[in-house]
Amino acid sequence: MSGFLTPFRQAVRRDLLLAARHKTEVITALFFFVIVVNLLPLGIGPDADLLRKIAPGALWIGALLATLLGLQRLFAPDHQDGTLEQMALSPQSFTLLIAGKIMAHWLVSGLPVVLIAPLLGVQFDLPARSLGILTLSLLLGTPILSLIGAVGAALTLGVRGSGVLLSLLILPLYIPALIFGAGAVEADLAGLGFEGHLSLLGALLLACTVFAPWVTTVALRVALE
Template identity: 60%
Template sequence: MSQNLLGTARCIFQRDLILAARKPADVATPLAFFVIVSSLFPLGVGPEPDVLSRLAPGVLWVAALLATMLSLGRLFAGDHADGTLEQMTLSPHPLTPLVFAKVAAHWVTSGLLLVVLSPLLAMQLNLPAHAMGTLAVTLLLGTPVLSLLGSVGAALTLGVRGGGVLLSLLVLPLYTPVLIFGAGAVTASASGLDTKAYFSLLGAFLLLALGFAPWATAAALRISLD
């Protein structure tokens, strides 16, 4: 029996997880960046608890966003260099779900770990305890969007010299709505306001990105390989 689409997608997902486990430095670098940037703020703005808790949602979200961007480079670069991407493009299965499997593996090894780390860093920034849940949920909804949108940029800048800078110019404007509503939800929650609308919007972004980004990434990859 021929390998079906789901089997192939799972194969790609597992392979990327195995690779991440064998190259822990690649996974650890964005995480370390996330920790260091959010730890620098208390040192820079001073230790007043009120100021820190006001800054916390924005700082954590911006740091998570930049950390995700830092990890985008490795999404396709390695597979492009060794020819794996060519083989994926020539697979009898449609490229879009295969790309989705890669992005999913990328999120598990970047965004998901940021979500796990975030409460610890939130404590350091004196974020009120009741807002920590909101922070985790917004990151859980928001970081997949960052990975998905980032994959489009990573595919477009594949093999381009100085691609890293171009990637941030392409992707950062697209990240702004996620940042605004992600950090907004945490701020609202910290001041005891309702966050349902923010969650709905972030969920809508996620659905939109899930539908559109893998397809756009697959198209961009075909162009980059031409």
């Protein structure tokens, strides 16, 4: 079993090591998230009731944008220096290697967002219970963003204007995750229970975990042809 997952672990370790040596990229994405979320009250006004209402949506949209920021760099550097081609040719499972890269992307760009979200939620005056649900929804949801985003990153690899194109392709596909993620808090506040939303988010995560790495490798092979 451990032998089967070796390529996955190696890919995760390699990408984490690369991220650790380019710390600014990680920190920039995180600050981008913090700044975008903090701009919203400045645009809307400091009314606490209103802010409490928009907080889940604001944090979720911030998380979407922060994920997009890192996605452009998911395959591009490896594509440029030929590493990606070597991965595709290697006898190890290409899908597992790619799944490892996606996992590393989430650890680097998604997890910090999840960890800092409660702090930003406090700025929006969210009660403790909502903070917990919001963080849980982001914990389940941000991997979905990385997984779906990887498909888009693979499709736009090495294409003219890939950054803008990536957002055009991926953002509509993020809608279900956004609805269930941000909706969990509101459903709880409305007394409807948040479990349903989180279950659906979990189902989406499972479906994406199964299919997204595979579709990504198909798209990457098209790009590498």
